[in-house]
Amino acid sequence: MKDELDMMFSKNEKDIERISGKYAAAGRKEKEKIYKISMKKYEQLKAQEESDDGFTVEASGVERYRRPMLYRGISAVAATMVLVSGLAGGLLLAKNSRIPKLNINDSVNTGQSTVVNEIAEDNRNSDVDTLVDNFGHIMRELYIADDGYESGVGVTFYKDAVDPETGEMYKKDLVYYNVTDEKLNDPEKLQKFMDATFAPKLNAYYLGGDLSGHEDGEDFADDGMASRYLRPFIVYNGVVLADHIDDDMSYNYKYHEVYDFSNYKLVSSVFDDNTESFEDELGLENMFMQYDESDMQSVVCSRVYQREDGILISADFLLRKDGENWKIADYSIMYSTEKKQTEAEIVENTQPTTASEIEDNDDYGELQLHSENIFPNAEEAEAFNAKINAEMSSGAFKFRKVNTEKYAQQIWNAEGYDELNTLENKSYIYHILLNSYRYFDTADVIYTTKVEHSEGTAESSVHCMADTRNKRYYLESEFSDVDDYYDHVKLYSYDGIWINADETKKTYFEDGYSEPDYDLNYIPDNYIYTGYYGVDGNIYYNSYGNIVFAGKCQDCLFNTSESDMFDFENWYIDGTADILGRQCVAVKIEREGYSCHKYIDLRNGIIMQSTEVDENDPHTRTMTVKSIKIDMPFEYPYFDPTGYTKYSD
Amino acid sequence: MTDKELQQMLKAKPERGQRAFYDKYFNYVYTIVYSRLKGCASVEDIDECVGDVFAQCFLFFDKQKEISGNIKAFTASVARRKAVDTYRRVARHTLRNIAIEDDDEFISDEDIVTSSEQSELRQLLYDKVEQLGEPDSTIIIQKYYYGRSSNEIAKIVDMTSDNVRTRCSRAIKRLREMLYEVGFARQGEIR
Numbered sequence: 001m002k003d004e005l006d007m008m009f010s011k012n013e014k015d016i017e018r019i020s021g022k023y024a025a026a027g028r029k030e031k032e033k034i035y036k037i038s039m040k041k042y043e044q045l046k047a048q049e050e051s052d053d054g055f056t057v058e059a060s061g062v063e064r065y066r067r068p069m070l071y072r073g074i075s076a077v078a079a080t081m082v083l084v085s086g087l088a089g090g091l092l093l094a095k096n097s098r099i100p101k102l103n104i105n106d107s108v109n110t111g112q113s114t115v116v117n118e119i120a121e122d123n124r125n126s127d128v129d130t131l132v133d134n135f136g137h138i139m140r141e142l143y144i145a146d147d148g149y150e151s152g153v154g155v156t157f158y159k160d161a162v163d164p165e166t167g168e169m170y171k172k173d174l175v176y177y178n179v180t181d182e183k184l185n186d187p188e189k190l191q192k193f194m195d196a197t198f199a200p201k202l203n204a205y206y207l208g209g210d211l212s213g214h215e216d217g218e219d220f221a222d223d224g225m226a227s228r229y230l231r232p233f234i235v236y237n238g239v240v241l242a243d244h245i246d247d248d249m250s251y252n253y254k255y256h257e258v259y260d261f262s263n264y265k266l267v268s269s270v271f272d273d274n275t276e277s278f279e280d281e282l283g284l285e286n287m288f289m290q291y292d293e294s295d296m297q298s299v300v301c302s303r304v305y306q307r308e309d310g311i312l313i314s315a316d317f318l319l320r321k322d323g324e325n326w327k328i329a330d331y332s333i334m335y336s337t338e339k340k341q342t343e344a345e346i347v348e349n350t351q352p353t354t355a356s357e358i359e360d361n362d363d364y365g366e367l368q369l370h371s372e373n374i375f376p377n378a379e380e381a382e383a384f385n386a387k388i389n390a391e392m393s394s395g396a397f398k399f400r401k402v403n404t405e406k407y408a409q410q411i412w413n414a415e416g417y418d419e420l421n422t423l424e425n426k427s428y429i430y431h432i433l434l435n436s437y438r439y440f441d442t443a444d445v446i447y448t449t450k451v452e453h454s455e456g457t458a459e460s461s462v463h464c465m466a467d468t469r470n471k472r473y474y475l476e477s478e479f480s481d482v483d484d485y486y487d488h489v490k491l492y493s494y495d496g497i498w499i500n501a502d503e504t505k506k507t508y509f510e511d512g513y514s515e516p517d518y519d520l521n522y523i524p525d526n527y528i529y530t531g532y533y534g535v536d537g538n539i540y541y542n543s544y545g546n547i548v549f550a551g552k553c554q555d556c557l558f559n560t561s562e563s564d565m566f567d568f569e570n571w572y573i574d575g576t577a578d579i580l581g582r583q584c585v586a587v588k589i590e591r592e593g594y595s596c597h598k599y600i601d602l603r604n605g606i607i608m609q610s611t612e613v614d615e616n617d618p619h620t621r622t623m624t625v626k627s628i629k630i631d632m633p634f635e636y637p638y639f640d641p642t643g644y645t646k647y648s649d
Numbered sequence: 650m651t652d653k654e655l656q657q658m659l660k661a662k663p664e665r666g667q668r669a670f671y672d673k674y675f676n677y678v679y680t681i682v683y684s685r686l687k688g689c690a691s692v693e694d695i696d697e698c699v700g701d702v703f704a705q706c707f708l709f710f711d712k713q714k715e716i717s718g719n720i721k722a723f724t725a726s727v728a729r730r731k732a733v734d735t736y737r738r739v740a741r742h743t744l745r746n747i748a749i750e751d752d753d754e755f756i757s758d759e760d761i762v763t764s765s766e767q768s769e770l771r772q773l774l775y776d777k778v779e780q781l782g783e784p785d786s787t788i789i790i791q792k793y794y795y796g797r798s799s800n801e802i803a804k805i806v807d808m809t810s811d812n813v814r815t816r817c818s819r820a821i822k823r824l825r826e827m828l829y830e831v832g833f834a835r836q837g838e839i840r
Contacts (some may be wrong), residue, residue: 004770004774004828005774005793005821005824006793007767007770007771007774008771008774008775008778008789008790008793008794009684009687009793009794009796010684010771011684011685012768012771013725014768015771015775016677016680016681016684017677018772018775019680019775019790019794020676020677020679020680020681021676021677022779022786022790023676023786023787023790023791023794024676024787024805025675025676025679025680025683025795026675026679026805027801027804027805029804030696030804031675033696034675034679034696034699034700034703035668035671035675035703037696037697037699037700038671038699038700038702038703038704038707039667039704040700040704041700041701041703041704042667042703042704042707042708044704045704045705045708046708046711171733171734171737173730173733
């Protein structure tokens, strides 16, 4: 019987789950003791990490990029570089002696190289573009890492390694996962891609051997040859695998931070034929002696890229001509910790609107300059909209307020039509109208409307309270025209319900009501409207509507002006005015048979006054805000059903 | 608490999240580590290793902008790796004569040859242990899975060690009978 009871112990995953799910693994005291051990170790690890980072920044002024294990061998090159920022409003990249100082103002086509002529340089730039794209692709996450730990699609090997920081030996585990990337997922494609990208030594550095003859879990111990074939890419049973690091999420994150060249702006590209200082710090010379590159023509291409957030990436590539083609023989990548400080110098030949972004700091979103998306047919427009929908659903679009103060002042202080009607100013007004409700938390407003037509005049007074963060809205109106349905109705919307309360009949209607989360339904301004040419040659538009409070109070708080203003040809900025102490911009919308003059609060897009003249359906309509309180606390008037009878419809 | 709630708490309120994570996964981590280190590492080594696992997880959670994916699988992976590390450290200091082949065998999940028949029998055994009811099932598991002494078990089930011994003895007798009824053990082996 003893044997059967001994069978109780098992390392099987299923058995571990069952046992640990049912029974305590330790007593309370032991559990608490281990918790204290965990926290102590955690604090130590954290302090160690902070100490590492602090030292790097303090010592060099450069935020060290912690490369994934995959590229640790390369890091020695980068570690010798220094990036200095903030000199007299400019930025100088000063590296060690191997690369001359590079002025950030150098542009792609006016590189300061004295060695090569411009035509040759252009050709080489084109070659480097391709190589850098390939290089960036290789640096991507090439396997599905989300549940890689459990997926079982990979192998693990072990080898002895020396910790570069402590000098101590440790057992390094090399985990490889199946490459899912379509360009590199079979041995032949991988070889071809690497051959086209890397010179022989670097190629050998990245491409390991076919390890099918070794068991999963094999320990190569101190086998010196292990360093030769346990490279970032290996082949195992006919499948390509890529080295994996523990913190795979940071891996992907760092890719976007440092290696996503195809999505960065190329700021400068300079060639230098003097490559002597690009030392062999990888040790490739010793490791891959059989590949002699000494006779190959060489050049260093030093590039500066700029990420969308303004961060500068410095990328130096040692290139060697292998046959007829240039290939990457070594590289060094760094990025600056400084943001946007030097954008003026970098983009001196670009649109003036971009220059103003220099004043934006990182707390603000970037204003999207208006452009129309018009597609040649409905199918392409639909495909584009589907993409936008998917991106919106995935949370790709994050709303951030633009610098309202900057643009408000810019418009308020502008003189003359031209200075007012820049693309940037109009884009700002369009933006603030589209996103008005994102720019105030609460509003308590009273406004009047007046409609004059051939049969008479109708007037109303409206009181609207809005709490956009908590989605609580209230509206009550008084109409001179007693037949108006809403004359005697109060509207409430809060806590996911909608209530119409009829003050005359003392009845109320209640129903569920919800709107998408404002943070989730955000779409950048230029994607709100997309147009396409119909078979009749006319342009048709699709749009995303941001419905707030079911479209109520749209005269003032939740306006729908954008449908008139999408086409920038339809309107212009007419001037500015102070209304009830708020700085407003006046815009004039004009199209056939219709004109509208609106005064819009410069800081939140609320319509303070408007006059519409419609000749197609002859009438004039005016709206005037009588009082307004923005972002001031108010007591929301929750509906009290006492004395009312509920009805169903 | 679901893993999703746990992930959110780890980012929104890290300290509370860490504690909740610890409480939820302590048994699991401990059991993985124990299963790897049984017989070759001391209780202190096992405790340290479990501490290493949680410290590593906490640090990992700190670094992530958002925590997603299979948190259980991730935790299991860290636990297995840390157990391997501990084994190597312990082996280096105390088991110098263990060959690499032994090491390979150690890291295999199949260190006891588990045929499907044995696996089924083990599930039956677990079923019958559960049927003993508490605290007897815990006593049996602590004794035969975690290898704890009566004194250690007494602290877990809040009983005196004498009571644990008595209950354990009776529970084993009952268990044998139950297993015999389902044909698990041969009659001659019942004592």
